Amino acid sequence: GQQVMQIPQYQHVQEGEDFTTYCNSSTTLSNIQWYKQRPGGHPVFLIQLVKSGEVKKQKRLTFQFGEAKKNSSLHITATQTTDVGTYFCAGGGADGLTFGKGTHLIIQP
Amino acid sequence: DGGITQSPKYLFRKEGQNVTLSCEQNLNHDAMYWYRQDPGQGLRLIYYSQIVNDFQKGDIAEGYSVSREKKESFPLTVTSAQKNPTAFYLCASSREGAQYYEQYFGPGTRLTVT
Numbered sequence: 172g173q174q175v176m177q178i179p180q181y182q183h184v185q186e187g188e189d190f191t192t193y194c195n196s197s198t199t200l201s202n203i204q205w206y207k208q209r210p211g212g213h214p215v216f217l218i219q220l221v222k223s224g225e226v227k228k229q230k231r232l233t234f235q236f237g238e239a240k241k242n243s244s245l246h247i248t249a250t251q252t253t254d255v256g257t258y259f260c261a262g263g264g265a266d267g268l269t270f271g272k273g274t275h276l277i278i279q280p
Numbered sequence: 281d282g283g284i285t286q287s288p289k290y291l292f293r294k295e296g297q298n299v300t301l302s303c304e305q306n307l308n309h310d311a312m313y314w315y316r317q318d319p320g321q322g323l324r325l326i327y328y329s330q331i332v333n334d335f336q337k338g339d340i341a342e343g344y345s346v347s348r349e350k351k352e353s354f355p356l357t358v359t360s361a362q363k364n365p366t367a368f369y370l371c372a373s374s375r376e377g378a379q380y381y382e383q384y385f386g387p388g389t390r391l392t393v394t
Contacts, residue, residue, distance in 0.1 A: 172339065177322075204382060213370055213385040214323070259322060264381045265330060265374075267313055267338055270322035 173198050175262055177271030185279050190247040192274035194260035201264060203236055203243040208273070209256045217245075217258075250278050283307065284386035286371050291391045293365075301356045301389045303371035310375065312354040313383065316340060317368040329354055358391065365393045 174197040184190050194203065202221045206214035218227055220236035220243060227234045233246045243260055257275045261268040284305045293299045305312065311330045315323040325338030329348040343362025348354055358365045368390050372383040 175322075180320075202381075213388050214383075216382045216384070219382055261323075265311060266336065267325040267328045268323075268381075268383060269325070269339075270315075272320075272322040275320075 173262060173269045175260060175269050175271040177260055177274055179274055180272065181275045181277065183277045183279060184250050186252060187249050190250050190254070190276055192245050192258050192260075192276075194243045194245075194271050196241045196262055199240050200262040201240075202262065203240075204261045204268065205234060205243075205245055206259045206261065206270075207256050208259065212256075214259060247276075250276070252278055252280065254278060284371060284373055284384055286369075286386035286389050288389060289387065291389055293391070293393050295393055296360045297393075298360055299358050299365075299391065299393075301358065301369055301371075301391070303354045303356065303386060304352055305354075305371075305373045305384075305386075306352060307373055307384060308351075309373035309384070310351065311373060311381070312348070313372040313374075314338075314344075314346065314354070314356045315370045315372065317370060317388075323370060326356065358393075365391060367391060 176195045204219045205217040208214045224238045225236040231248045235244045257273040259270050259273045261270045287302045313328045314326040317323050324340050327346045329335035345357045370388045371386045374381045374383045
């Protein structure tokens, strides 16, 4: 079945530094979704990418979908303490999503 | 105020007992899902339902059962056959037929079985 791998598992940064998490799929994806889960909370949808090579921005967050539609990345510029949490990528559709294991972002003030 | 509710937030059971987790949504979504999350891990799909009275097994359905008698409700039963039931259980829903199948998650139920 489809496998989605995500690296790194943990990332410690100083507040103000940049952060990037990478996602790779064993198969071509129809779309990639990104979710954020705050400590003790539930996943919240951030964005979805559908087109090959697509790039989308949300304020300090930049999302990319690879040309082959098998990889994706999330980059956060100048991290803030509110960015703390776990970021998950997921592929799939109506029959459910396959999630990566997530990248835990830890920010040191 | 639309959303997904899960109850209870914390649940404790003795080994050998079946337990049912509640999931209700008022988003008028057709599709509903159950995921399991273990510490430090991603989410794994247990069951999903795209319409009332129909549901499909996900990647880790063994030891679980579901029903979908109403559009709004998708309860999950963790049976005594589930070998490692202690986990964080998340229910989600999405629009059927939408171009993007983004999922809306409930607050989750933390189940501890001893």
